[in-house]
Amino acid sequence: MVVRQLDPDEVDRVFAALADATRRDIVTRVLRREASVTALARSYEMSFAAVQKHVAVLERAHLVTKQRQGREQVVHPDVVTIRAAGRLLDRYEEIWRGRIDRMAEILGDTREGDDS
Amino acid sequence: MVVRQLDPDEVDRVFAALADATRRDIVTRVLRREASVTALARSYEMSFAAVQKHVAVLERAHLVTKQRQGREQVVHPDVVTIRAAGRLLDRYEEIWRGRIDRMAEILGDTREGDDS
């Protein structure tokens, strides 16, 4: 499985891009089926230019790519980056789990739990 | 396992909060071990007030909680929200996988075990 490593700046961009309901919806849509920018724009109550900007933000974060097809620009999802973001959150859970394990070990060995 | 459902506004706040390297580092730190706000502040090359604001952002996103302990305010992680964010990204992968499955079905190619 392809899991690219993201540098901090790209992580910034990925999470920032996902911090907007419209952009999350665009990602969901193109995951189901690719769509041109205007096709996407028709789905939202905002100007075409606004949607175009949202797509640009997703593109800079490598969450989607655009592919010229005649006079249309078709938006595709970039699953690799989405997966990488998920892996990052998994890492947080690992740290937490590791800590719980260490605590259990300490409590098991030295009977340190004085307060609850 | 506790997995709270996040409303869109909270998802906005969670991802926005994670879109900053300092805040991600704070989350990592308190996942390993709780720390007071000043203890955290000592780790970064910025004013105490700046770190305090970062903690406030994480708190509004329910990624951490503060707990008064004497005159200190101890920052704890909120694993439930972190987990919920991970689940959200998993959902994207599910959509993608569902689409791949549908395409394979249409193509009549229902073999299993081929890698992508």
Add this chain to the structure above:
DNA sequence: CTGACGTACAACCATGTGGTTGTACGTTAC
């Protein structure tokens, strides 16, 4: 060729964000 469509991009505005400094307040140590 012409007109309509899809796109790109600049200018502009309001608002939010990330940082600063300064001030105030409760709590602990002496």
Add this chain to the structure above:
DNA sequence: GTAACGTACAACCACATGGTTGTACGTCAG
């Protein structure tokens, strides 16, 4: 009680963001 510590919060600044409108350009249909 007083001093020092940990915190909270307001005011301020620079800059990014999310939206708008307007203009320009390439591409396809007629």
